[in-house]
Amino acid sequence: MPIEFIRDVPSWERITAEWNTLLARCATENPFLRSEFLRAWWDHLGGGEWPSGELRIAVWRENGEVLGIAPLFRSGRDGETRLLLIGSVEISDYLDILSVPDKLPVFCANLLDALAGLPAEEFGALDLFNLQAGSPTIPILERETARRGWALSRMPLQICPVIDLPASWEEYLSALDKKSRHEIRRKLRRAESGEEKMELNILGAREMEEFFRLMACDEHKAAFLTPVMRDQFRSIAEAAEQAGMLELAFLEIGGRKAAAYMNFTLGKRVWVYNSGMDPQYAASSPGWVLLAMLIRRAIETGYRAFDFMRGDEPYKFQWGGKGDPVLRLIIRRP
Numbered sequence: 561m562p563i564e565f566i567r568d569v570p571s572w573e574r575i576t577a578e579w580n581t582l583l584a585r586c587a588t589e590n591p592f593l594r595s596e597f598l599r600a601w602w603d604h605l606g607g608g609e610w611p612s613g614e615l616r617i618a619v620w621r622e623n624g625e626v627l628g629i630a631p632l633f634r635s636g637r638d639g640e641t642r643l644l645l646i647g648s649v650e651i652s653d654y655l656d657i658l659s660v661p662d663k664l665p666v667f668c669a670n671l672l673d674a675l676a677g678l679p680a681e682e683f684g685a686l687d688l689f690n691l692q693a694g695s696p697t698i699p700i701l702e703r704e705t706a707r708r709g710w711a712l713s714r715m716p717l718q719i720c721p722v723i724d725l726p727a728s729w730e731e732y733l734s735a736l737d738k739k740s741r742h743e744i745r746r747k748l749r750r751a752e753s754g755e756e757k758m759e760l761n762i763l764g765a766r767e768m769e770e771f772f773r774l775m776a777c778d779e780h781k782a783a784f785l786t787p788v789m790r791d792q793f794r795s796i797a798e799a800a801e802q803a804g805m806l807e808l809a810f811l812e813i814g815g816r817k818a819a820a821y822m823n824f825t826l827g828k829r830v831w832v833y834n835s836g837m838d839p840q841y842a843a844s845s846p847g848w849v850l851l852a853m854l855i856r857r858a859i860e861t862g863y864r865a866f867d868f869m870r871g872d873e874p875y876k877f878q879w880g881g882k883g884d885p886v887l888r889l890i891i892r893r894p
Contacts (some may be wrong), residue, residue, distance in 0.1 A: 563674035564633040566617035572599070578626040585660045588695055591805050591824040591831055592652040598631055600795035606651045607792030610635055618674065620659075620667050628659040628667030632686075640684035643675070648689040651792065653720070653831075653862055653869040654692040654886065657697050666711065668700045672708065678894060686891040690717065690870075693884040701889060711892045721881025729856045732880070740878050744852050751849045756814040758844070760853045763808050765797040771808060772835025774820045778848060779835065793822075793834075800824055811850035819846035828852070829866040851879065 566572050572595070579595040591597055605613055610692075613635040620628035631646040646653040675683055691698055700713070705712040724821035726732050733741045737816040751758040772790060776782040807823040807830065818841040824831040837847045858866050869874040870886060877883075 562672055563673075563682055564619045564621075566619060567615050569599075569602075569615070572615065572617060575626060577628075579629060580628055581660070582629060582658050582660070586656075586658050587661050588654070588656040588658075588692065588697070590654045590656075590829065591800065591803075591826050592647055592654050593631070593656060593658060594799075594803055594805075596799035596803050597652070597796060601647050601651055601792070602633070602798040603795055604788055604792040606648070607789035608786060609650055612636075615646075617646070620670055622663070627663045628657070628671070629814050630657045630667075630671050631655075633680070637687060641681060642685045643683055644685040644687050645689060648687075651796075653690060653833075655688070655694055656692070656695055657688075661696065664696055665700050665704075668697065669704050671712070671889075672704050676708075679796060684892070686889075688891075690886045690888040691889060692720070692886055698889065699889065701891065705891055709894055711894075712736045713890045715888050716885040717888055718870040719872040719883035719885055720870050721868045721872070721876040721883040723855065723868075723880045724864055724882070725855075725859050725864050727859070727865055732855065732859060736878075736880055742862050744848070747845050747848050748852050751844070754844075757812075758843075758846075758849060760850065760857070761810050761812060765794070765801045765806060765808065767798050767808055768808070770810070770817050771820050771822060771836060774817065774838055775834065777836060781834075797822070801859075809847045809850065809854055809855075813841055813844060813846065813855070818844065819850045821850060823854070825863070828862065829867055830858045830863050830865070831835045831867045832869060855879070 576595045583589050583593050613633040616632045616634045618630035618632055619626060632643045633646050634641060634643055637644070647655050658670065675686065702712060725737070733744065772785060776785055797806055797808065805824045805826055807825050809821045809823065810817045811819040819835070819837040821835045822833045824833060835847070855866055868881050872883065
């Protein structure tokens with residue numbers, strides 16, 4: 561069956577269940593590719609990152625079953641009309657094309673054939689942000705574009721450090737350097753035996769205002785949190801909560817929220833999305849304490865990876881993260 565392009569939200573909503581069923585079979589399954597997350601992104605166009613856009617979701621069926629989805633939208637960038645992945649660029653750390661592994665080569669070939677038939681004003685370039693370096697989509701698109709004589713450029717964007725979690729907390733600590741191991745133990749011991757009680761609480765999307773308060777203690781994050789971006793984050797949190805993926809974690813000191821992490825959980829992985837800390841509690845190292853509690857909790861819950869996602873901040877490597885880049889591909893017809 562040829563590629564169908566979905567151009568309106570009602571048609572998108574009708575395939576939500578099929579979309580998430582397909583994603584669960586993909587090698588690149590992650591929270592940012594769930595239909596609910598991308599719909600939350602679309603409602604606000606990335607918190608205002610994009611002034612406008614038009615849906616061009618490519619859907620491929622075989623015998624009535626959805627076996628391929630390219631979640632694309634059409635917008636202007638760098639003076640030309642491009643097709644981009646919904647979720648681009650800043651809000652969604654990992655993006656990709658969806659297909660079951662054995663059908664991905666066929667779907668990519670069919671997708672490029674469908675794009676080849678579009679007029680120039682509809683498709684100037686296919687601009688794919690935030691593909692993980694190990695995505696099977698990349699070598700397939702490289703082969704298919706070379707076969708057609710199309711131009712493909714590939715560029716690294718950011719590093720994504722990930723901790724591979726062992727079976728026990730002590731095993732995790734033993735893999736760190738001596739200084740980091742000592743600091744984590746010392747700060748956890750002080751937190752759990754101090755006069756002021758430090759407590760980890762996992763709460764819901766209803767606590768997003770408190771999360772914003774802690775984020776905005778950082779002047780750069782305060783500037784980032786425009787009204788439309790706050791609306792974007794609320795929608796994402798609500799969508800993640802409905803899908804059972806939201807981990808909104810707070811460290812409370814003496815009953816007051818001192819630090820927070822907004823994470824997602826999916827499969828055997830914790831995905832670290834954003835964080836905030838109240839500087840008046842800096843002497844108690846609430847950020848470190850909360851992160852240690854969350855990593856320990858992830859290990860005890862049976863998660864196998866703690867993914868810091870995009871950004872090469874030194875602390876991510878200090879905690880044992882090892883990183884691969886996310887990439888950007890730009891594809892053009894002759």
